[in-house]
Amino acid sequence: MALLLFLSAAPREAGAFAPQVTADAAVLLDARTGTVLYGRTPYERRPPASTTKILTALVALEGGRLSDVVTVSPYASWTEGSSLYLRTGERLTLEELLWGALLESGNDACVAIAEHLAGSEEGFARLQNKKAWAIGAWDTHFVNPHGLPAPDHYTTAYDLATIARYALRNSKFQEIVRAREKVVSGPSGGRSFFSTNRLLWSYSGADGVKTGTTAEAGQCLVASATRGGRQLVAVVLHSDDRWSDAAALLDFGYTESRLLQPGKAGETVTVPLKNGLTPAVTARLAQDLYVVVPWQKVGRVEKSLEVQALKAPVERGSKVGEVVIRVEGETVTRADLIATQAVAARNPATVFLWRLYRPLLARLWGLHLL
Structure with a gap:
């Protein structure tokens, strides 16, 4: 996504520090x-x-x-x-x-x-x-x-x-x-x-x-x-x-x-999850995030997560939210967050199986499972 922080609605000559060019x-x-x-x-x-x-x-x-x-x-x-x-x-x-x-x-x-x-x-x-x-x-x-x-x-x-x-x-x-x-x-x-x-x-x-x-x-x-x-x-x-x-x-x-590169592809975050066997799901950033800003605005770049109320079940590879980059409150680019794991919905049957096999999975995968 091209960011037009330098040129508002349509490209025009920049302000006081515009380059001096002779070209038409x-x-x-x-x-x-x-x-x-x-x-x-x-x-x-x-x-x-x-x-x-x-x-x-x-x-x-x-x-x-x-x-x-x-x-x-x-x-x-x-x-x-x-x-x-x-x-x-x-x-x-x-x-x-x-x-x-x-x-x-x-x-x-x-x-x-x-x-x-x-x-x-x-x-x-x-x-x-x-x-x-x-x-x-x-x-x-x-x-x-x-x-x-x-x-x-x-x-x-x-x-x-x-x-x-x-x-x-x-x-x-x-x-x-x-x-x-x-x-x-x-x-x-x-x-x-x-x-x-x-x-x-x-x-x-x-x-x-x-x-x-x-x-x-x-x-x-x-x-x-x-x-x-x-x-x-x-x-x-x-x-x-x-x-x-x-x-x-x-x-x-x-x-x-x-x-600037405020986000890298593969970077992971934890997204809260309702009614799941785990209270959250791990997600990765789908692509690199880059933004070009005037040097005076480097410190005004903000990064946030946008996640709607997420409810289990969640399939691995599904979109679970977005990372949004803003400059002075203006959204300039965004990228999807993709679930790296599947999480089943909580019900009596899945809870029983989870409790039964959780120690085995923890030993096999070296995971600390809640």
Whole structure:
């Protein structure tokens, strides 16, 4: 659940300490929770240029095999714009093409990937859009795999951040976008690729993601950085200085907010129980609980249990309540409590059996049974 403590009803520019950015559209997300920390027209549809290739790579990683050998078609080799200068008939692995697409922004590599996986750019665009919508990027519609200007090829700053956040969960994607350079050796010989993302050299903790530039889209950048185990994703579109803009957003995130973990999956609590053979049931937290708050509110995070009057019998694995996290009284996230044991209802028959077998169970399981 994304927490909007920084931006109330809808993302807007933050207050007095808002980062100074030149981009027409920008957004900053916490990668773990999806919390929006800053937004400037984050839902405005805009041309994405080569940041399109984030989704291209994601579709390829999930739908193809890295070891697949791809033969470059004449159509792919003639693709305009930034290029790996692939030759018609040249053979490369899908992994080589992904390195070339993400590091050097090769449009020809993207077309080769699209044709290999879907037979055409049009078919591949359908896969891109299906994936985008599945992960919540609902204002995204692509018609090609590289981002060259085209009617109906658009996304938003928020959607790009959402796509990048999802893609960064893929270990191969992470490996590629954090690399400054890469030497690959495939069926047609060796190649060297160098990242277009200058932030990898200039910003401490930078680990991705992708640049993009066209006359229509302007300077674009999807950037990520990890510090102290916390990853942020920044997006700037149509920027006058994408490097400074992205750095300012990331600095703002690390300076003005904190990621807290008030609950861990598997953590156990005791929940009172009525009419059971035991007066309580042990329950575990079903998932990790994370919350992002302004640094000034770190001490105002409250954790409580919400349990309705629980009555036996209780089945193991059933939901018996929730752990609720609030900040200044506002609920920001919650997780289920799951029973770790079955407890029968109290009646003459179950009480008799319980008393009869309790010493044996205690010896077998080393339990202190009431």
